[in-house]
Amino acid sequence: MSDSPRFVTYTGLELHLREITAEDIPAVMQLERSAHSHPWRQSSFEDCLKGRQKCWLAEAKNTLVGYVVITHGGGDAELLNLAVAPTFQRKGIGQCLLEHATQCVAGKADMLFLEVRVSNQKAIELYSKAGFFELGNRKNYYPTVNGHEDALLMARQL
Ligand SMILES: CC(C)(COP(=O)(O)OP(=O)(O)OC[C@H]1O[C@@H](n2cnc3c(N)ncnc32)[C@H](O)[C@@H]1OP(=O)(O)O)[C@@H](O)C(=O)NCCC(=O)NCCS
Incomplete structure (x- = not known):
């Protein structure tokens, strides 16, 4: 743990980041359900751990407070999930978390x-605020309680 990335937030909270393991998934799923209206399935995290995606969690005083999932390939990178405990x-x-994910793919991709x-x-x-700009919309991309809503596609240069 001593060589894990360490951040201090602008509010003075000390964070330790480390890669998510299979043992973390139950706690990650609990946070996922509390943070997102339409949470990922557990199998999505399991697939990410087996795949080329990078999954990092942040702990403050040994408590899970957030995580980020990112992937890259073919010169591009994509942020797949980001959540912070309510x-x-x-x-x-x-x-x-966003800064760390960006650092992870910088040098491996041109655009995030x-x-x-x-x-x-x-x-x-x-x-x-982190330098992403709007590229366009994907119509009715996400499910909602009553139907669908658009996705905003954003990107930033790395
Ligand atoms: C979006 C989310 C990850 C932000 O995490 P967070 O730790 O609360 O964000 P931060 O404290 O680092 O905020 C950084 C900046 O983001 C913006 N921001 C964050 N929360 C905001 C809010 N409730 N209202 C307006 N701006 C907000 C502000 O610009 C803020 O800077 P400031 O506090 O100096 O004004 C978090 O709200 C979350 O987990 N939401 C549910 C899951 C989700 O929507 N994930 C993203 C899916 S694409």
């Missing part, structure tokens, strides 16, 4: 892409 949001953790629900203003704010 009681730890707006403390700078999302910003640190992501998709976000058009209604997810707090995530769009976070990404815009």
Whole structure:
């Protein structure tokens, strides 16, 4: 753990980052369900651990507070998932996880892409602040309780 990446958020919270293992999945799933309206299935995380994706979690005082999943290939990178535990949001953790994920793929890809629900203003704010720009919309990309909503496609140069 001593050589794990360490971040201090702008609110002074000390974070330790490490790669997610199979043993972490139950806790990650609990956070996933609490943070997302339409959470990933457990099998999605399991597939990511077996695949080329990089999955990192952040702990504060040994408590899981967030995670990020990223992949790269063919000169591009994609942010696949990012979540912070609701009681730890707006403390700078999302910003640190995004920064770490960006560092992981810098040098391996030229562009980092992501998709976000058009209604997810707090995530769009976070990404815009981190240098992402809007590329366009994918119509009715995400399910909602009543139907579908568009995805906003964003990207930043690495
Ligand atoms: C989006 C999410 C990851 C942000 O994580 P976070 O740790 O709360 O974000 P941070 O504290 O690092 O915030 C960084 C910046 O993002 C923006 N932001 C974050 N939360 C915001 C909110 N509730 N309202 C407006 N802007 C917000 C702000 O610009 C903020 O900087 P500031 O606090 O100096 O104003 C978190 O809200 C989350 O897990 N949401 C549910 C899952 C999700 O939507 N994931 C993204 C899917 S694409």
